[in-house]
Amino acid sequence: MKSVTIFSEEQKQAARFAKAMGHPVRMYVLELLTKQSCCYSGDLSDVLPIAKSTLSQHLKELKDVGLIQGEIEAPKVKYCINRENWAKAQKIFNQFLEAV
Amino acid sequence: MKSVTIFSEEQKQAARFAKAMGHPVRMYVLELLTKQSCCYSGDLSDVLPIAKSTLSQHLKELKDVGLIQGEIEAPKVKYCINRENWAKAQKIFNQFLEAV
DNA sequence: ATCTTTGTTCGTAAAATTACGAACAATATG
DNA sequence: CATATTGTTCGTAATTTTACGAACAAAGAT
Numbered sequence: 001m002k003s004v005t006i007f008s009e010e011q012k013q014a015a016r017f018a019k020a021m022g023h024p025v026r027m028y029v030l031e032l033l034t035k036q037s038c039c040y041s042g043d044l045s046d047v048l049p050i051a052k053s054t055l056s057q058h059l060k061e062l063k064d065v066g067l068i069q070g071e072i073e074a075p076k077v078k079y080c081i082n083r084e085n086w087a088k089a090q091k092i093f094n095q096f097l098e099a100v
Numbered sequence: 101m102k103s104v105t106i107f108s109e110e111q112k113q114a115a116r117f118a119k120a121m122g123h124p125v126r127m128y129v130l131e132l133l134t135k136q137s138c139c140y141s142g143d144l145s146d147v148l149p150i151a152k153s154t155l156s157q158h159l160k161e162l163k164d165v166g167l168i169q170g171e172i173e174a175p176k177v178k179y180c181i182n183r184e185n186w187a188k189a190q191k192i193f194n195q196f197l198e199a200v
Numbered sequence: 201a202t203c204t205t206t207g208t209t210c211g212t213a214a215a216a217t218t219a220c221g222a223a224c225a226a227t228a229t230g
Numbered sequence: 231c232a233t234a235t236t237g238t239t240c241g242t243a244a245t246t247t248t249a250c251g252a253a254c255a256a257a258g259a260t
Binding site: 075 | 234235236237238
């Protein structure tokens with residue numbers, strides 16, 4: 001795309017969030033974290049049929065977009081929802097979806 | 101991914117919807133259609149900084165995932181929200197997002 | 201019947217995503 | 231200190247996505 005001024009910041013943010021949610025593994029992780037407050041990468045690795053490096057990439061994506069956060073609890077990493085940005089996503093999607 | 105039985109149908113559906121929403125152009129189209137009931141491809145082509153063939157691809161993606169539907173009104177095509185699937189998306193995302 | 205308008209399809213190129221295993225880093229444990 | 235555990239980073243390959251222009255199809259207008 002040449003320009004980008006056509007899109008509002010909200011639209012771009014919504015697209016970013018949506019894109020991050022657009023993969024079953026990432027959806028799975030998010031949904032788990034909405035249900036159990038936190039988890040360790042290893043818990044996920046045990047149940048998900050992907051290499052740990054791949055999982056790490058997916059978690060990084062979710063972190064980068066701000067939907068989750070990781071806290072080092074050596075040698076593990078504890079992941080949980082980033083509540084601030086989750087609230088943002090809630091607001092954006094509710095507004096958007098309920099408009100019809 | 102080798103297996104896929106880990107993911108629920110709802111998760112996969114949510115990921116599919118989210119993926120479709122995961123691009124500014126598609127987000128723009130969806131948001132427009134939530135606000136004005138319908139539009140012609142040409143209206144979008146006028147305002148969006150992309151080739152008409154690219155736009156057509158994006159619209160096809162939204163159609164394929166079921167979020168919009170197109171009706172031929174020759175020589176134009178009228179697009180609008182697919183209400184049935186939109187309701188599905190609402191339900192899935194509300195359930196998912198409100199869980200935190 | 202020809203031309204115009206509208207949008208899709210096709211072929212293709214560039215970039216991004218998804219995935220893996222190997223190597224590495226950090227820290228706990230023996 | 232050596233070793234085991236946990237997860238990230240790196241290099242790489244395969245696939246998918248995004249984008250364009252050219253060609254095409256359908257139908258209305260002249």
